[in-house]
Amino acid sequence: MERSCNAVKVTDNVYWVGAVDWAVRNFHGYLTHRGTTYNAYLVLADKVALIDTVKPAFADEMMSRIASVVDPGTIQYVVSNHSEMDHSGSLPQTVAAVRPEQILASKQGAKALGRHFHMDSEITVVGDGDSLDLGNMTLAFATTPMCHWPDSMVSYLHEAELLFSQDAFGMHLASGERFADELDRHVLEHEATKYYANILMHLSKFIHKALDKLGGLNLPLKIVAPDHGPIWRTEEDIAWITAAYARWADQAPTHKAVVVYDTMWGSTGRMARAVADGLIAGGAKVRLMPMGACHRSDVVTELLEAGALVVGSPTMNNQLFPAVADVMTYIKGLRPKNLVGGAFGSYGWSGEAARDLHAMLVEMGVRTVAEPLGVCYVPDEAALVECHQLGAAIAEAMKTDTTS
Numbered sequence: 001m002e003r004s005c006n007a008v009k010v011t012d013n014v015y016w017v018g019a020v021d022w023a024v025r026n027f028h029g030y031l032t033h034r035g036t037t038y039n040a041y042l043v044l045a046d047k048v049a050l051i052d053t054v055k056p057a058f059a060d061e062m063m064s065r066i067a068s069v070v071d072p073g074t075i076q077y078v079v080s081n082h083s084e085m086d087h088s089g090s091l092p093q094t095v096a097a098v099r100p101e102q103i104l105a106s107k108q109g110a111k112a113l114g115r116h117f118h119m120d121s122e123i124t125v126v127g128d129g130d131s132l133d134l135g136n137m138t139l140a141f142a143t144t145p146m147c148h149w150p151d152s153m154v155s156y157l158h159e160a161e162l163l164f165s166q167d168a169f170g171m172h173l174a175s176g177e178r179f180a181d182e183l184d185r186h187v188l189e190h191e192a193t194k195y196y197a198n199i200l201m202h203l204s205k206f207i208h209k210a211l212d213k214l215g216g217l218n219l220p221l222k223i224v225a226p227d228h229g230p231i232w233r234t235e236e237d238i239a240w241i242t243a244a245y246a247r248w249a250d251q252a253p254t255h256k257a258v259v260v261y262d263t264m265w266g267s268t269g270r271m272a273r274a275v276a277d278g279l280i281a282g283g284a285k286v287r288l289m290p291m292g293a294c295h296r297s298d299v300v301t302e303l304l305e306a307g308a309l310v311v312g313s314p315t316m317n318n319q320l321f322p323a324v325a326d327v328m329t330y331i332k333g334l335r336p337k338n339l340v341g342g343a344f345g346s347y348g349w350s351g352e353a354a355r356d357l358h359a360m361l362v363e364m365g366v367r368t369v370a371e372p373l374g375v376c377y378v379p380d381e382a383a384l385v386e387c388h389q390l391g392a393a394i395a396e397a398m399k400t401d402t403t404s
C-alpha cells in the first residue's frame with residue numbers, strides 16, 4: 001500500500017508511523033534548533049494497536065503512514081502514554097477516523113485527555129500490572145508519573161522486548177534516519193542531554209523512581225522507542241541512554257562553571273570576562289554565556305553537568321536586565337542542584353541587580369561564596385581584580401563540592 005508517507009518497520013509487527021517536524025524551533029521556550037519528531041507506533045498483532053499520536057498539524061501524515069501498512073479501520077486500540085498535545089493532539093481525529101474499540105490511558109491520562117478534548121469517547125484506565133491481550137502479542141503498562149506529566153506511563157511489548165517510553169529517553173532531533181545507531185554520535189548525545197536538561201531536570205527525583213520501577217520489573221530491553229527523536233535498538237545505545245538518565249538525575253557536580261550575563265554598555269561584560277579568568281586560573285572549566293548570543297535552553301544544557309552558576313546583570317530601571325531575568329526564571333523552574341555560585345553587575349546609582357541575583361541564587365539553593373559584587377558604571381583595574389578574585393573563590397569552593 002504505497003502512500004505519500006510510508007511507515008518504517010521497527011521490528012516484526014511494529015512500525016513507526018509518526019511525523020518529522022523539520023521546521024519547529026520554539027518548543028514551549030526550548031530552542032529546538034534541529035527540529036523534532038512526534039513518534040507514533042503501530043503494533044500489527046492479531047489485534048492492531050496504535051501507540052500515541054502526533055501533533056495535530058501532522059495528523060494526515062500519520063494516517064498516511066498507517067494506511068501504508070494496514071487499513072486504519074482495523075485499529076482496535078489506541079494507547080495514550082502521555083496526554084501532552086504533541087502526542088495526543090491528533091487523538092480526536094484518529095478516534096473519529098478509526099473508531100477503536102478502546103482508548104487506553106493512565107488514570108491521570110484519562111482525566112487530562114478529558115480536559116483537553118472534551119470527547120464523548122470513554123477512556124479505559126490502565127496502570128501498573130495491567131496488560132492488553134493483542135492475540136499473539138501482549139502490551140503491559142507501567143505508570144511513570146511526572147516523566148513528564150502526572151499522566152505519563154510506558155507500554156511494554158513483551159514479544160518484541162520493546163519499551164514505548166513516551167517522552168523519556170527522547171530528544172528533539174529531526175532526521176531521515178529512525179534509529180540512533182544511524183546518526184552522528186556527538187549530535188545524538190548533545191540533543192539527548194539538552195532534552196533532559198530542558199524537559200526533565202526539575203523532575204529528576206521522578207526519573208529516579210521510574211528507573212527504579214522499570215529496573216525492578218527486570219524487563220529485557222531490545223528496543224526503546226521514545227515519542228521524540230530516534231529509536232534505541234542496540235545494547236550499547238540502550239545501556240548508554242539509561243546510564244545517562246541515572247547520572248543526569250543525580251546531577252553530581254563537575255568542575256565546570258557556567259557564567260551567564262547580559263550587558264548594557266559593556267561593563268558587566270568586562271566583569272564577566274574577569275570572573276571567567278578567575279575561574280580558569282582556579283582550575284575550573286568555564287562556559288561564558290552572554291545572553292545576547294546564547295539561548296536559555298543552551299544555558300540549562302550546560303548547567304545540567306556543571307558545578308557552579310555565576311550570574312551577572314546591569315541594573316536597569318531598578319531591575320535585572322530583561323534577558324537575565326528571562327534566563328533566571330527559566331533556570332529556577334528547572335531546579336538545578338548541587339551548585340556553588342555568585343552574582344555581579346554594573347550599575348549607575350541604585351545597583352539592585354547584583355543583590356537581586358544573589359537573593360535568587362540563595363533561594364534556588366545555590367551555595368554563594370561571596371557577597372554580590374557591584375561596580376559603579378565602568379570597572380577600573382581594581383574592580384576587575386575583584387571580579388577575578390570572585391571567580392577564583394568560586395573555583396576553590398567547587399573543589400570541595402565536585403566529583404570531577
Ligand code: FEO
Nearest residue numbers: 084086148167227
Ligand atoms: Fe513530548 Fe511531554 O510531551
